[in-house]
Amino acid sequence: MGSGTNGRAWLRPLLLAGLIGARFAAPVNAQVPVPEDRPYPGVMQVSVDATDLDHRVFQVWQRLPVRPGRLTLLHPRYLPGAHGPYGQVDRLAGLQIDGGGQVLPWVRDTVDPSAFHVEVPAGVSQIEIRHQFLSAVSRDTGRVVMTREMLNLQWISLVLYPAGYPVDRIQVEPEVRLPAGWQQASALRARAASAVGAAGGPVRFEPVSLETLMDSPLFAGQHLRRVELDPPGRERPVALHILADSPEELQASEAQIEAHRQLVRQADQLFASRHFAHYDFLLAISDRMGGIGLEHHQSSENGVRPGYFRDWSKRPGARSLLPHEYTHSWNGKFRRPADLWTPNYNVPMQDSLLWLYEGQTDYWGRVLAVRAGLVSPDQMRDSLAETVAQLSHRAGRVWRNLQDTTNEGAMARSRSEAEWSNWQRGADYYAESSLIWLDADTLIREKSGGQRSLDDFARRFFGIQDGRVQPLTYRFEDIVSTLNDVQPHDWTRFLRERLDGHGPGAPLDGLARAGWQLAWAETPSDVQRHQAEDSEVKTDDFSYSLGLQLKRDGRVGRVLWDSPAFRAGMSHALSVVAVNGTAYKAERLAAAITANKTGQAPLDLLVREGDQYRHVRLDYRGGLRYPRLQRVDGSPERLDAGILQAR
Incomplete structure (x- = not known):
């Protein structure tokens, strides 16, 4: 079509016929109820059959108390941890809704494809929902979550829930049926009589809110080892659950296990609190199931390639994963940005404070890995050198500031799709923000004469209200206020200059103040x-x-x-x-x-x-x-001699 009036002549008969108005008016089915602060009347039951290892299909059955009238069911669209619209409603299939002895027709919302509308007839007090989640059968089509040896069940990909209610006000009774002989691990607690799913029966879990269910993924498999990371009788205990393709990958030395116990102790020292009833590391060692690193309030999903224990000296990068995800229990799950918190999973999230949520988590993940002995100081510096080199060559900094990169999640763009990634930038709010927090840490140490550090910020910001699990939200002003409590400074200007600036080159003031600089060698570390x-x-x-x-x-x-x-x-x-x-x-x-x-x-x-x-x-x-890191002659050394030292 050409431009100008003649190019739009085709519109005239459609306008006269009223077709354009009908096409662009708000669709009748576009009205999704907004969440209101009220409890859902009744308890939802959810049952998942995860035994189809041939086709890697999860069969889902739900029973939901209802009232006559229009009901809207939602499939989660905006996923915590992913920070954006990454829900997999496209993998939902076979949806059937029954009530009162009849099949109830449903209609997908024409604006939100994750919403399904159904009219509940008079006299019907509950409905049954059946559908399948068609997980990827190969890496070519997505992340593999089910293999012959193990599976990763994410309730947030499987469960439909009623619109109009906050997810923390919907109660659920969940259960799962696993392949014979498999064991499971999760932050959910199984009812005593069904802890293993005896005689092929389902594993039934204690009732929880839908929010807790969605935040409590499950790992299960043939080969599972549980390691307690706290002394017996410790309140709010932490455990490590290891799954692997083969039993040999479960073998770990006492020194290796002790490093994971030390991680828990060092986090206690840093945050001076625990904001969970219990915490369960879920660690899958596999080259068949897809890798993952995803935070939850009382657990984390961690997937690494084989050799985590066996090739200990060669795999330091993988051992920074658990410290990162564990830190998120405090930073992101307990203390949560106010504009990121939403009442359910279909209200859009805003990611403006991810430079604290992810950036300081990236920083503490690196630090805790060394303090725990999971990674050596030399290995950490070599890893940091690579980060500094990448960011120093980030050409896109001249047009796109760091603050704007926090919108990456909302853009729902796969990083692998960015052919010119160092020009477009991506989720730099992780690594570049980590350098900003190194800057803040060393600045506090310098101005206080070594009496205070970013550790003090962590205790004051994340360590408050010990034992509280319910999220506590914050805004930019709260971050600045706490920093000023630790060390008076113009922190608003400090942060905004680094978040909003466009200058070339990575922010390296903190590295220099720590006593190090970027250097180059002719061979990789x-x-x-x-x-x-x-x-x-x-x-x-x-x-x-x-x-x-x-x-x-x-x-x-x-x-x-x-x-x-x-x-x-x-x-x-x-x-x-x-x-x-x-x-x-x-x-x-x-x-x-x-x-x-x-x-x-x-x-x-x-x-x-x-x-x-x-x-x-x-x-x-x-x-x-x-890249390498090189000591700056004559400067104070604040990295090895301060930041990375175990407490």
């Missing part, structure tokens, strides 16, 4: 090398030299914006076939980069795009560059 080897897709990383990351077969995995590779015309569409006339191998490209440090041997890359070949010439002379 052990941590960086192990991370590359441990990933599902093996890569060769030349990010900080050519601005190029390649998969082992030569396919381009990443090109940094405005890097030498970018300026030479390289993109994700290419594969590197040869380096200076010889078939591509990482060591050949590395040797060629080194050889041209004097400018005498520019790189000639033969690249393929579809069925076309061309040559790319790169006259890069900076040599190989891999």
